[in-house]
Amino acid sequence: MTSLKGKIITVVGSGLIGRSWAMVFLSGGYKVKIYDNEPGQASGAITEISRKQIEELQRAKMLRGNLTAAQQLSLLSSHDDLQQALEGAFFVQECVFEDLEAKHSVFHEVENLVTESVILSSSTSCLMPSNVFSRVQNRTRCIISHPVNPPYYVRLVELVPHPETLPAVMDVAYSLMTDVGQAPVRLSKEIDGFALNRVQYAIIAESWRLVQDGVISVKDIDLVMSEGLGMRYAFIGPIETMHLNAPEGMEDYLQRYSEGMKRVLNTFGPVPDFSGEPAARIVKEICELIPAEQEHLTVRRERRDQLLMELAKLKK
C-alpha cells in the first residue's frame, strides 16, 4: 500500500469528537482541515486545540507522535467553506451531531464535492452504516470509524463496513488508524451497537439488575469493575482472561467452568426498563456519591481524563 503520510484529512464537525480526531491525525503527521457549518466554530476549535490542548500536552510530556506542538499545529487549518475544506483530502472523517438527517445531508454535500476515490468515514456511535450511508451514491468507499471518548487516550477505533464497502477501503482505514497510533478493530459486518457498546450494555444491564434487585449498592457495583474486572481488562480481554485462568488454558477452562457459567447466565433477568422507581433510586444513590451539579461532574471528568492519561502512559 502506498504511504499515506503527509496526506490531507478533512474533519467535518468540530465539536468534542471532531477536535479529538484532529489532534490524533495531527500527531501522525497528517494535514488536517476542519470544517463546521456553525460560523466561527471551526476556528474556535483551532484555538482550543492549539492553546489548551496540544501545547499543554507538550508541557506535560504527553504529546503523541514524533512532531513538536508547533510542527503539529502548522498542519492544521480551519474552514467555513466545505469545498475549500475538502480540497486535496483522501479521507473525510464526519463528526456532526448524532442525527441521521444531519449525517445524510453532510454526506450528500461531501459526495458532490469529492472524487470517487475519497474515503467517507463516519464517527457515529449508534447509527448503522446502511442507514448513515443510505443516500450516498457510491457506498463502496464508506466506512464507520467509531472512536471511544477521549480518543487521544483511549485508542480503540471500531471499523464497521457498509454491506457494499470494499475490503481495500477497510484496509486503508486500518492502516491510517494504526499509523496515527490508534488501536483499530475490524467488524466483518454491521450490527446494532457494534462490538464495544454491545459489551458495555451487557455490563450496564447486569449491574443495573443487581442494584435494582437490592443485591448490591451503586458504590459497590462500580467497585466490582474499577477494583476487579477493570484491573485486568485494561490489558487483557475476556477471552484471554479465560485462557489464562485455568492451568491448561482455554479447553481446561471450558471443562472446569462452562457449566457454572451457563447456570449463572441462565439466571440473568430481562432487559431493564431504566425508568420508574428503580431508576429514581439509582439516580439518588449515584447523586449522593457524585452530585449532578456541573462543578462536581467537572472534577470527576478531569480526574477520569487524568487517570486515563496515566494509564495510557503505562500501556505505552
Ligand code: NAI
Ligand atoms: P458535538 O455536539 O460536540 O459536535 C458536533 C459538531 O458538528 C458541532 O460543532 C456542530 O456545529 C457541527 N455540525 C452539525 N451539523 C453540521 C453540518 N451539517 N456540517 C458541519 N458541521 C456540523 O458532538 P460530538 O460529541 O463531537 O459527536 C460527534 C459524533 O461523534 C456523533 O456522531 C457522536 O455519536 C460520535 N461520537 C461521540 C462520542 C462522545 O463521547 N461524544 C464518542 C464516539 C463517537
